[in-house]
Amino acid sequence: MAVSPSPDGTAAQKYYVLALQAAKPAGDRPFGASILASMARQLLYLDQPHDALELVRLALDGVQKTATPRLRSMLHTREAWAYAKLGRLEAFRRATEAAEDAFAEISPSDPDPEWITYFDAAELAGVTGGRYLELSQHKSMYAGDALTFISRACELRERASMRSLALDQIGLALAHLIKGDLDQAAIVGTAATETAAQVQSDRVRVQLRELYVEISTRNDAAVSGLREQIRETLTR
Template sequence: MINRRAATRALSAAAVTGTALLDALEGWLQPASADGKPRRRGRLGERDLDALEATTRAFRTWDHQYGGGLRRKAVLGQLSEVAAALDEHQRDPIERRLHGVMAQLSGSAATMAWDAGQQRRAQDYYRVALRAAHAAGDTHFGANVLAGMARQMLYVNHPQDALELVRLAQDGVRTSAGPRLRAMLHTREAWAYAAMGRHAAFHRATRHAEDALSSAAGVEEPYWIHYFDTAELAGVTGGRLLDLARTDPHEHAAAASQEIRAALAQRGPDASRSHALDWIGLAECSFLLGDVTGAAESTHHAVSAAARTQSGRVRQQLAHLYPYTVGRDVPGPVREARDKIRDLLAR
């Protein structure tokens, strides 16, 4: 299905890494310079911006639930319209809000491209999002963009770059971020440590995330970080423990299973993409623990959940699960699960 090392090499080649990436982002905390280019007079008003922001919010909700798919074309079309509006001379408050809309649309486009495996295109949109957040004066969303770029680096096996990006994000919001944003950044930090084999640092960063999230009740934060709750923390932690369990299943597989089950119990099928990823992770935990019956059952749930989302990442993770189901003497339920995976991936 997919050779993991070959896929990692291909993705890494498609994305900018190292100094070429990091040095270009160092200035994100400096004040934005004025744009003196001549422009036409703009005609947008507050009501227009209200509608644009509502649309942008809907796009982010779609992406979080289902993955990009056909909705990415709608996001790119809206992004083009906003860019055209910024070519006009808008009033200062309108222009700042327009930059904020562009940041969030570009962030959604980046996540959708990344989910589809288009690494370089995702990186380009992340850069646009960071520049737009900078122009809008929105350091919190800028930190969120850097966290997305860090996640991308982790998927292409560059954990040191990911850690640098997370630290750059944390530097920008250290005294102003709310508890959910702080917790999310700590989980990206923990992810990088896990990928580097730094187990103690991983557990320390995870505790920081738990401590930050424990104070989130009643704190007002931007809508785009509301998804990060105890279910998301459990799912992310379980996924990182699963990463560790692939090299040491006796030490980490049971803990990974426990965290993923907690995520499944809390967020349910409405979070389509995350729900599918949880079931895939739980199936792999069961295979690593030697629980063949549980693995087959979880794989059936995973395929059913995957069929309800357009996420390329979900299908890639299913392909990584497939080798566990291959073998001459596998039980009938595992063979059935294997056939379901094959049928879904062949569509």
């Protein structure tokens, strides 16, 4: 697998390439696919969905005969993410369905490597809901799907996964805002802020700031208390 670092020359991409080169002699295709998926995620954050999709396809092709259902499910969520970024909605739905179908095939006897066990039902629901949330920011019709999946993720999250729970709750509050339900957005946003205060995560803080920006221009009394609570949390 010959892959070059991203044009941005980020350190993360360079380390991923080194890891990929180290994994190749061992013939560990599943781990190689995981590295490619991580590289794709980084490219998606850098707004390079075409390159990300190419890497995910390379990963899927490389593990057709060796991937466990859990690994295939995770890879399809990355594929769906790339399609969503590209605005290819039908392809996004197909990839999302493929992720759900693969997850349904998981068996306790599967030889899942330790590094993929994080990808559970909550994670599947959370990442799928996150994609619908991104789509709903351009087309509000997808906010209902975002609410469905992110609500499921919140219900399934282990209490030990406070960072993931905080991100889910923030996403849920944003989805309620898009739907125009300020009261529910304030309730969920308050829970999200309380959870965020318990974790040390730059990503959580970034998402919390995004929620603050979304409500900062709204004069409704339903979110005034939430604005103050977020402000206090972010200044600690």
